[in-house]
Amino acid sequence: MGVSSAGAVLNMLALLTYLYERTESPLPVGAAVVLNxxxxxxxxxxxTSRLGTWSLRGVTAGTAFLQAVIAGMMAITAGTQGPLIILFASSAALGLLTQVLWIAVLSALPKLLSTGKLGRGNALLQTSTQSGAVLGAFGLVIQGSAPAWTLFLLDAGTFLVQGVLLMALLSRTDTNRADTQPAAAAAEPAAARVRPRLREFGLVLLMPSGFIAMNVLNVAIPLIIYSRLHEGLREYAATEMAYPVVAILAGALISRYARTALIPAMLVVIAVGLVGLAFTTDIVLLIVAVGAMGGSVIGANVSTQVLAQTAIPAESLPRIQTSASIVAAVLSGVAVLALSTAFDHDASGVALVGVAVWYLMLVPVSVAVRRAFDTRVAS
Structure with missing residues (x-):
């Protein structure tokens, strides 16, 4: 996951920079993120309705190889100044395949790890991707600039490496294992599994918190860098690097200390970071705000995943993960479209504060959901 993450960062930096330089408009940048x-x-x-019948090895490795082909097409398109529609379509395909891979991995963790190892497993998974992101962004900070087609080609290479590693590391029969399912999920009454209850709906709202924040940053950072601060690719990459650096440090702490109790605090930090983005006119303050959000996003991701994997029956996890992904896509779409439109009308601050308000509204929801699941597990 870390290997492909390095390429994914280069891909996103290249795509958004290339679109902004070629069109000189915020709207194509927002459109590319939405289509992702x-x-x-x-x-x-x-x-995902069929994920339970497929081998984890086949799903993840096959997805990686397919992403390599798509990234290669993006390299050809950028190198030949081809139609932008190909880049938009490729971004959409990569986004879908990435979600399939993540749901497959996250849903399989309770089958592959004991309950006591889920916190560390989720933290390692998150920090490995952030470590790859550091390497990808650091390369651009040193280089200063690079043609978009070369970055797309590097992304294709990382997907190939990821696919080979997954083929080697995962067993052909690593599917539908139930011997390590959490005891709390196994002991849950069958009647409680028929449909998601109100607390599960709240969990579905909380699980996409990190994903939505990441998509908001994907749009906000390049537009703030280019249209508000008038900086270049090196500053863009440096800002992007601040996110995973702090996220790695946060992941190391979260894997050792309290997890689910941190969810409300993480949501507050995300909101404060968004307010910082709304009003910053300095590159250093921008980097600080993005770094703070990086730490809080990984905290929210790990905490909500641990809560879901320990409180939801293993057979229901793909459904819950899929519902959360759909909610994430809808809410991210609204936020990104509003934000890119706001940048086009010099009202980005208002849009970012609006997103911050959403995260503050989730704070009481997170407290209620955590207490509800704690009560169910205890009973």
Whole structure:
């Protein structure tokens, strides 16, 4: 996951920079980010409904190899100044495949790890991707600039490496194992599994918190860098690097100390970081705000995943993960479209504060959901 994450950062930096330089408009940047997750709403339920019958090795490795082909197409398109529609379509395909891979891995963790190892497993998974992101962004900070087609080609290479590693590391029969399912999930009454209850709906709202924040940052950072601060690719990459650096440190702490109790605090920090983005006119303050959000996003991701994996029956996890991904795509779409439109009308501060308000509204929801699940597990 870390290997492909390095390439994914280069891909996103290249795509958004290339689109802004070629069109000189914020709207194509926002459109590319939206298309990166919009197909999730339509196609993800059709795919994830069959995940339980497929080998984890086949799903993850096959997805990686397919992403390598798509990234290669993006390299050819950028190198030949081809139609932008190819880049938009490729971004959409990569976003869908990334979600399929993540749902497959996250849903399989309770089958592959004991309950006591889920916290560390989720933290390692998150920090490995952030470590890859540091390497990818650091390369651009040193280089200063690079043609978009070379970054797309590097992304294709990382997907190939990821696919080979997954083929080597995962067993052909590593599917539907139930011997390590959490005891709390196994002991849950069958009647409670029929449909998601109100507390599960609240969990579905909380699980996408990190994903939505990341998509908001994907749009806000390049537009703040280029249209508000008038900086270049090196500053863009440095800002992007601040996010995973702090996230890695946060992941190391979260794997050792309290997890689910941190969810409300993480949501507050995300909101404060968004307010900082709304009003910053200095590159250093921007980096600080992005770094703070990086730590809080990984905290929210790990905490909500641990809560879901220990409180939801293993057979229901793909459904819950898919519902959360759909909610994430819808809410991210609204936020990203509003934000890119706001940048086009010099009202980005208002839009970012609006997103911050959403995260503050989730704080009481997170407290109620955690207490509800704690009560159910205890009973």
């Amino acid at each position: 997750f919009l197909p999730v709403v339509v196609f993800l339920p059709l795919i």
